[in-house]
Amino acid sequence: MKFDILTLFPTMFAGPFSESIIKRAVDNGLIEIALHNIRDYAVDKHKTTDDSPYGGGAGMVMKAEPLSACIEAVKADGRASKVILTTPQGRPLNHAMAKQLAEEDRLIIICGRYEGVDDRVKTLFVDYEISLGDFVLTGGELVAMAIVDSVSRFIPGVLGSAESVGSDSFSDGLLEYPHYTRPPEFRGLQVPPVLMSGNHAEIALWRRQQALTKTCMVRPDLLAKVMLTKEDEKFLKELDPK
Numbered sequence: 001m002k003f004d005i006l007t008l009f010p011t012m013f014a015g016p017f018s019e020s021i022i023k024r025a026v027d028n029g030l031i032e033i034a035l036h037n038i039r040d041y042a043v044d045k046h047k048t049t050d051d052s053p054y055g056g057g058a059g060m061v062m063k064a065e066p067l068s069a070c071i072e073a074v075k076a077d078g079r080a081s082k083v084i085l086t087t088p089q090g091r092p093l094n095h096a097m098a099k100q101l102a103e104e105d106r107l108i109i110i111c112g113r114y115e116g117v118d119d120r121v122k123t124l125f126v127d128y129e130i131s132l133g134d135f136v137l138t139g140g141e142l143v144a145m146a147i148v149d150s151v152s153r154f155i156p157g158v159l160g161s162a163e164s165v166g167s168d169s170f171s172d173g174l175l176e177y178p179h180y181t182r183p184p185e186f187r188g189l190q191v192p193p194v195l196m197s198g199n200h201a202e203i204a205l206w207r208r209q210q211a212l213t214k215t216c217m218v219r220p221d222l223l224a225k226v227m228l229t230k231e232d233e234k235f236l237k238e239l240d241p242k
């Protein structure tokens with residue numbers, strides 16, 4: 001999988017992509033990340049990439065010409081790709097979307113700045129508009145990092161055996177159960193005894209019930225989409241008799 005990131009601030013990516021799992025994935029050739037400075041595609045002598053909006057109003061808009069030239073240069077090798085625009089007006093990034101995007105061969109991610117990009121770029125090039133959530137960031141770079149990170153986790157080999165996506169939050173539609181590690185007691189707080197019992201069936205039941213409880217309390221909207229067993233339903237009824 002190749003990620004091509006189109007940005008006005010390529011140096012922002014140095015830290016997040018040069019550590020830990022993403023660095024290892026790049027080093028092992030499982031993913032490729034290319035950063036493209038949109039300013040390199042500006043044609044005037046001042047390297048202008050933004051201009052004032054038609055119709056007036058505050059802020060600047062990213063010009064269509066440099067961005068289009070950058071996208072076309074990246075696509076020139078003919079490799080199959082999907083173009084993502086980062087925007088608060090897009091569909092919120094979630095587990096299912098990251099998993100689906102991991103099926104692609106190449107993702108071209110546009111990082112917006114200012115008031116966003118000239119809308120004609122969307123019409124001409126964009127396949128997906130993706131939001132990180134219902135808030136406004138100063139630019140799309142953090143969103144691109146989140147896309148690369150969340151999508152890469154679904155690429156075979158990127159996670160080691162100790163880092164499986166299997167029980168992560170959302171993998172079965174629920175938020176994940178709590179984790180503990182040594183020592184068994186910390187500042188008066190004990191690890192739940194069931195986790196040290198060695199009884200795998202009881203541990204699995206406890207984890208399922210913890211995941212159901214957490215999801216019911218924090219994200220009840222998720223429960224509507226989960227395949228619940230009869231035991232789950234009984235447990236939830238006792239938890240919240242309404």
Ligand SMILES: C[S@@+](CC[C@H](N)C(=O)[O-])C[C@H]1O[C@@H](n2cnc3c(N)ncnc32)[C@H](O)[C@@H]1O
Binds near residue numbers: 115131133137138141
């Ligand atoms: C200041 S924002 C522009 C917001 C835009 N005027 C609006 O109200 O929709 C600048 C850029 O940051 C990125 N951005 C900001 N918040 C985002 C979010 N929640 N999800 C995805 N991208 C976001 C987008 O690339 C956007 O073009």
